[in-house]
Amino acid sequence: MTTLPIAPDVAREPAPSSSPIVRAPSYLGVDTTLRSWLVTTDHKRIGVLFFVALACMLALGGFFALALRLEHLTPERTLMSAHTYNRMFTLHGVIMVWLFMIPSIPSSFGNFLLPMMIGARDVAFPRLNLASFYVYVAGATLVLLSMFASAIDTGWTFYPPYSSSTPTALPLALLGVFIVGFSTIMTGVNFIVTTHTLRDRRIGWMQMPLFVWSVYATSIIQVLATPVLGMVLLLVVANNAFSWGFFDPARGGDPVLYQHLFWFYSHPAVYIMILPGMGVVSEVVSTFARKNPYSYKAIAYSSLGIAFVGFLTWGHHMFVAGMSRFDAGAFGLLSMLVAVFSAIKVFNWTWTLKRGAIRMRTPLLYVFAFLFLFVFGGMTGVAVATTSLDVHWHDTYFVVAHFHFIMVGGTLTAFLAAIHLWFPKVTGKLYSERLGMLSAALVFAGFFVTFFPQFLLGNGGMPRRYFDYPPRFQALHVVSTVGSWVLGAGLVVTLGYLLHALFWGADAGANPWGSRSFEWRTPSPPPKHNFREPPDLELGAYDYTRPLEGEPREPEAAS
């Protein structure tokens, strides 16, 4: 599978270019009709389609978040009724978790980059890849349609018995999430098969860029865990729509059984959200420090370690749900183990900087933000896994702050780092570095001011999902609301200068960062089938000990 017909027919046609060299058009220029985008099987275009859809979901979920924060400016009703508030935090969670974070990095950047990073010209199943996009769109549409029925008010966790009796449009939204799950599985299968079968013969498992490892580990979780989610969602739909009573104690069902099934998927799902982000961080750190990863194997294997041990820790969501003491102890101990794998990565990223040649650019600034949020989000995660402490913190704002730090802070900053690292790759254009740094600072500051007070609120005993709250919490809520608007402003600035750069940005050249990773060894934006000729893979993906072809020589002789 490795000797690919690199130059396809379309690439041989001379492009309308004034250049004397015959150039193949990039994947953007091959065909520019709308139809060509909508029926494309090019993994790069599918990645871009996913990106646009995901950005819309992020905007919608973010809009809900801002409205929720405004509501909390006063302890009583500010803007909306309690019922509206309940539906809004549910939609915020459902959209952000299932329509943004779970597909975010794998479906957009994974799709765009994974084949290029292993020297392939597409994924193993291009048409399945396109189908996964439309399945995602179909599922997302159902979820959004539920907003026009009566939305859902159960929280994104859909706990029965409440979800069995809620009068809102639960079945519609849950079927939407169920369908989105198929998209996730398709993407996962595609990536696993692609990594195994389409890898260039010269790229061994230990020579792959680390982003591939992280997406590969994510795909394993997606394929193994998502069916459980699908099953449990169908049970909830049957419970709600047909009153089938799987979780109704009056008819022999058990509401706690639901929680086991739900978290069996949804705990590994948090690693679906964060693992690809970890892959992005590994790439950014090496690129901007011009340095090999401190320990490649530790980063690669800890991804797999997280993927496997992550399956055994779901019970730590249920320490106060009435589980046995033995179960609580076992789940507590296993949760500690997952934290060790994550911490190994943190140390590796940090020590990758050592004796590097570091240049502070927007992606690296985002990675520093990531490190900060990930370390505190992770350590507070270990704190809430500490059984007795969890009793107080469970279902309070401490947990809200913790998972926003690690999942949103982690995933969002990694997503933004990925956007800024690969924007030149995807579009061939450069964005304004100054605006990039400014928005990174705004996003980080806004994020910190939004969520740090929520740790304190949780310490104080402020429960989640409270419409009215005790007045003593108001000051911290106001600070948090202010932060959320700074965060929103940072993201709007980002959207603004990226759109500007898309149309009027300076030409980026093939490899503006001087990265060694394999996706840069072809023009930016890449030609339709990624490589016009077999790429030169002699230099490893992290080898900065020798100059890349065409790079300014290390001035040893001159100095």
Added chain:
Amino acid sequence: MDWLRALLYVPEAASSVADRVDALHVFVITVTMVMATYVFGAAAWFAIRFHRRREGQLTEELRPSRFHEIAIISGLTGTFVLWWVLGYEQYVTMTSPPEGAQTVYLEAKQWMWKFTYDDGRSTNDVLVVPAGKPVKLVMSSRDVIHSFFVPQFRMKQDVVPGRFVTTWFEAKAPGEYAILCAEYCGVSHSRMRGEVVALSPEAYASWRRGDGSGPATTRADCGGGPGSCGDADLVTFGREVAAKRACVACHSFDGQRHVGPTWRGLFGAPRTLAGGKRVVADEAYLTRSMMEPLADVVDGYPPLMPSYQGQLSAAETGALVELIKSLRDAPESPGVALPRLEVRAVTDAGVVPSRGGPSP
């Protein structure tokens, strides 16, 4: 310790376990800060020390030493396992009620806490306990999952329908401590609050004797109107609510058909809905019919009733349900029944045999 609590925004430690939990909290936060300082300090130092000096600068290939790897991994594992040991030991204490603890039964429902004591007395939203003595709670829910959370006690336990879950606490000193519901349970989740009132042994003994001097029945405001202060007046309170909210404009107490169905004999009776579905008029049905009247319209009646969502407090809703319960066996002729009913509800201690409740 108090300044640390203020710094971390942690409320006062009012239960026998709270001080130990707080000590672990502070330990965990301190270790976190030390580790974070190490990592961020290193990152900042590397970023400054090793900035790029020229374009195309090359770097040497660096590998971790075996010692560094082993030190980091075993240090992390050791720290986290230590946290687990300390936390789990406390968790076992927190979930093991001591011998001789006094038992109180808790039934949670949307959106109130109903406490029934071993002498058959019950209170709504106020839990009266002796300070300095362990109290065991046997908890169940009538509808959806709730969670009994007292921040000042550092305790929380989900209250699950169909299960009786046991937990315990010991208030260190007399005082009033907020109860919050911590598991999302519907539209009034954030208003499902109550209070633990811990009394000195003498005051508690006097409250137990029921001479009317106790706090739960004399407090002017315990959250949601007179009905939430004690069990005795719920039915009376329900009549007030029914008049105030104009329920009586459409529903009769004596079996007469009106705009809506009569409340006499309603509770526990099978109902045929428009569309043919059959349900039993239990608490869930009644409260739902108040909040979402059009969801289950009884066959033969027009779908006219407005929703009382957000208008009736939890206590008012509960009072109406209790009123409807009391009318279960009411005679058909109006006027005679009312005094008798009130007597029955006020004095009969066994009148609230909540499912699985105590037998006095």
